[in-house]
Amino acid sequence: MAIAYRQRVDDDTEFALWKIEEEADELYNQLQLDADEQAYFEQLSKGKRHLHWLGTRVLLRKMLNTDAFIDCKVDAHGKPYLVNLPFQISMSHSFDYAAVMISKKSPVGIDIELIKEKVERIANKFMRPEEMDFIAADNNRIPQLYVCWCAKEAVYKCYGQKEVSFVNNILLEPFKFAEQGTLQVSLDKEPVKNNYKVEYMQYEDYMIGYVKG
Known part of the structure; x- marks a missing residue:
């Protein structure tokens, strides 16, 4: 299988999806x-x-268009990085898809999730009550919850540090759901307070959230 989807975010940043149809070998x-x-x-x-x-x-x-060895390590916080190449990276996967985001200049974060009904049962584990208040009560409720999860996960990966609570440290501004859009997210964990514009899109039955720091 070749790359299933590829999108340039700006001159220095892009992400792509790979549909995993191959055998491991x-x-x-x-x-x-x-x-x-x-x-x-x-x-x-x-x-x-x-x-x-x-x-x-x-x-x-x-994505890097090379057959040479890529020295990809994982740091003490679990964030992948390239030892000898001038790119920041983020990786994600869910069921049949792998996702990778790369940037020449900035930290990045990406998350992909298969949209499933079960997200509503665990929403209180990653959403504050005031965030639940702006979630739609219609057929878009489940996809919108996945936007919230993917956005928080993408920010977490972009920040790249452990000991961050999705409920207490990563906060969402109200937004209306569409199949593609943006939302404002803040990370507030002393002494750090960062604001992010997270982009998201629905691809087939998956939700993708991605952000550049």
């Missing part, structure tokens, strides 16, 4: 792994997690 054969990556890969259980890890790295390789 086919994806694996497109990569070059060092000893650490090989050891980590071998620890992964077979199945979707296995394919997601491969899919994000194949997609990263396609």
Whole structure:
């Protein structure tokens, strides 16, 4: 499978989606792994997690348009970074899709989620009561909740630090749902207070949120 969707955000930033239709061996054969990556890969259980890890790295390789070894590490906070290439990156995956966002100048965050009814049961784990007040009471309620989740997750990844509460530290401004749009998000965790404009879009049965710091 080639890249399923690709969008340039600005002159320095873009993201893309890869639909994972390959077997693990086919994806694996497109990569070059060092000893650490090989050891980590071998620890992964077979199945979707296995394919997601491969899919994000194949997609990263396609976006950077290189067959050379890409030294992609993960820092102490779990944020991926490139050792020898001048790009900031963010990765996500959900069911059949992998997503990667890259930027030459700024930190980035991306999240992709399959839209499912279960989000309403866990909404109080990531939404404040005042945020729930602006969620639609119609057929858009479930997709709008996924916009909220993806936006908070994208900001969390862009910020790149642990110990951040989606409920207490990442706050959403009211917005009306559309299949594509933007919303204002603030991250408030002493001593940091950052404001973000998160963009989102629905792609097939998935919601995607992405942000540039």
